[in-house]
Amino acid sequence: MPSHDHLADTTPQSGTLSEAGNSSIMSQPVKAVDTAFPSPDTATPFSELEKSVQMAEWCSVIGELFYPIAPTDFERYQRPDTVEDKHINYDIARLTVSFSREPPQPWTSYIHPEGGRYFRWEHDLFTVYTDAHLFNPEVLQAVQQFVDQVDGYLTRHDITEVSFDAENVDLVLDVTLSKSNRTICGYYFAYHPNRTVFWLDEFESSERLWRDINGVASQDHILHEIQSQYWHHCALFPSPGCASQVVIEELRDIILHAIGELPDSLVSTTSTVSYSMEELRGMLQLLPSKSRDFNDDSGPGVSRIIYILMKHFAHDRFLHFYGEPVARLNRGTSIYDKNKVHKCSFLFHVLKFLLFAAPSAYLHEIESMLSDGLLSRVVWRDFVDKICKDWSHLTVYSTVLINVDVAFLSIQSIDAGPTSSPLKIAVYLSVISSLGSIFFALLFLRCNNTRLNISTDEAAKIMNSYQDTSCRYENIAILYSLPYALLMWGILFFVAAFMILCLWKTPPVTLVLSSMAWVALGSLVIFYGWVNCTGARQWLLSIREDLKMHRLLVK
Structure with missing residues (x-):
């Protein structure tokens, strides 16, 4: 959420009643040199040009210093207030039994369960809530003038859409300082009978509350966002x-x-x-x-x-x-x-076969998890937990394979051979692939173990940061498949080395039996790929159909 200074710079232009919804975007702190607000009528003077530009850009129907905000824009958690970092001597007077301060009339002071203090006033037309520090006389004067301005506007205009009274309507004032050290006031109304929020200005809800959600057009649909904002207001006060x-x-x-x-x-x-x-x-x-x-x-x-x-x-x-x-x-x-239907890039199809179809599985899982850019807390935790367990297991398998490779090289007949022999090269490649699998698995484990308990908003931002307009989540799917694919390449290189040992310069009986075993194993692997790889099977079937059509045309 932009800062309240920015919101003030973009206040809507007209004053019709409008309804809007929830926002998950946080505002930035207002830059200020101290916490005391100058009253609106004693604010830092603007030049004529600056004043005219400001009034044209963010003048509310209530007054030039007002701008509408949503409850989720309320700056309670972005206050610039600080205390002096030094020890202060304070002596408690004798017989002091009360430490509470009486708020200025007609305000009542409350402390939020989180610790923040806010003030409440039952006005004739509404109940006012604010976080402004009303124990400061200047702040109290500024807030009082803002309330009077709202009261004056409602008195001058006959508004029939809402029945204004202290029991049904809340007015929330978020009093802050602009960049020019001018007191400005964000506001919204809460309406208890139907659990909604509203404004006296037109509110750009589609841009400020659900910018990333497309297709929102129904008032019944928007009502859920309005009520979400209403409940946020109730949680604030x-x-x-x-x-x-x-x-x-x-x-x-x-x-x-x-x-x-x-x-x-x-x-x-x-x-x-x-x-x-x-x-x-x-x-x-x-x-x-x-x-x-x-x-x-x-x-x-x-x-x-x-x-x-x-x-x-x-x-x-x-x-x-x-x-x-x-x-x-x-x-x-x-x-x-x-x-x-989104078509994957040519590079993704190439890497899919080089990485043993692992990217396709990850891509399908990620896209299902992030349907329309939304992410469920349960699904995210299950996904992170699953991939972390998979990577942990892969590190164990890769470590075992490295031990097997090293033991294989320590065989005397193999160790005595030249370094450039095909057998040794295959074993070296197997070790390198296994080390790569361990490296990427540990790297991904380090990154994702800390993401198990993050919020869904943060998780969605992380996953969407990998998204590209042309290749969606293909990049992250390829990366996540590297530990598995590199381990598979390590196994294949070791298999190649063992095949060389079995078939290279061996007696005829050993050669025949080993060849039969390798052919049987290879056939089973091909059969597995045929049964499980639907894409490859359809591709081969399409080629066969094309050949049949070609033969018919030739005849």
Whole structure:
């Protein structure tokens, strides 16, 4: 997410009500020299040209210092505030039993379960939330003026789409400093009756909330993103109200259904659920059996967890086009053009045969895992765990093969031969291939062992970084197949060396028996390739059909 300065520079132009959804992009910290905000009317003066350009680019219908943000744009985790790195002498006065500060009226102060402080004010038209440090008089004055501006706009305009009152509507103000040290204010509204967020300005949701998701056009579909944003808002400000029993039971039903839909369950083998059985059971254990009263502020921690889970499930529904005609019902299924077939590059086909068809297997697995660029947490962990185990086994096999090669070279009759003999060259190549297999396996293990528990967003970014417009995931599929392919080449070189030993200058009986054994083994290998390699079989069958057609034409 661009910084709030950038958002302010790109505020939409009109003031119609609009709805939008969730965002997984984080904003950057605002550059500031201190944490005290100058009030809007005493801000650093702009030149006439700068002022006109700024107002033309990011003037909101509320005022020139406002710009709309999504709840996921809220800059709680990117604050530039710091404390002085030195010891401060502080003496506690005698008989001091209270250490709390009374917030300025009419504000109420709350501490988020994570530790951040925020403030709440029940205004006549809405309930205001902000992270701004209202104990600072200058900051308090700036926030008060922003609230007055919103109040004034709503008073002057007859808005019938939303019923404004403190119980139904929340107004969130994200007060920051611009690059010019000017106080600016990001804002959004939350509407509790239907769990949505909205703005007084037009909001460029398709660019700022789901830029990487194509085909989003239905309002029913967008509703899932709006609700995901709503739950994120609730998680930002969980006090004073706690999650209702209705929300808890709704979440419990979602989790229980997800458990039944897991790929290893009896209900579905290709579920789109992105959590493991252990994670879902852990979620169930977190849910309270009975909700607290709405006015009881003693449970913000559990409520925040509930809101975060509701947000994630709502966002998943949006990603899988829940309720749409093209809803993704099976993992690995694309909702876009299903008839579009991507042809692999010529180089990939060449390397596929040189690497014993291993790239094809990896490419199919990666593309199924990253259908439409989406990645499931469960599938990602299973994939990383599987390939790491495979590479660990390959290092053992390669080590055994190197020991066999060295023992083979230590045979007196072979060791006494010239260094340039075909037998020794084949053994040397076998050792080099095995060392290459160990090298790449250890390299990939080092890279992927640390990726087992990363987030799905990070994993998708890593995998998509290997993607090329022309060859998709072919590059990473080729790389991942190197440990296996190099081990196979090491085995083939050792087999070649052993064949030379068996067939080169040997007695006739030994030559005949060895040749028969090698022919039988080779036939079995060819039969295996014929049965398992569908592509090669179809290619040979097509050649045979072409030859038949050619003969018919000649006749």
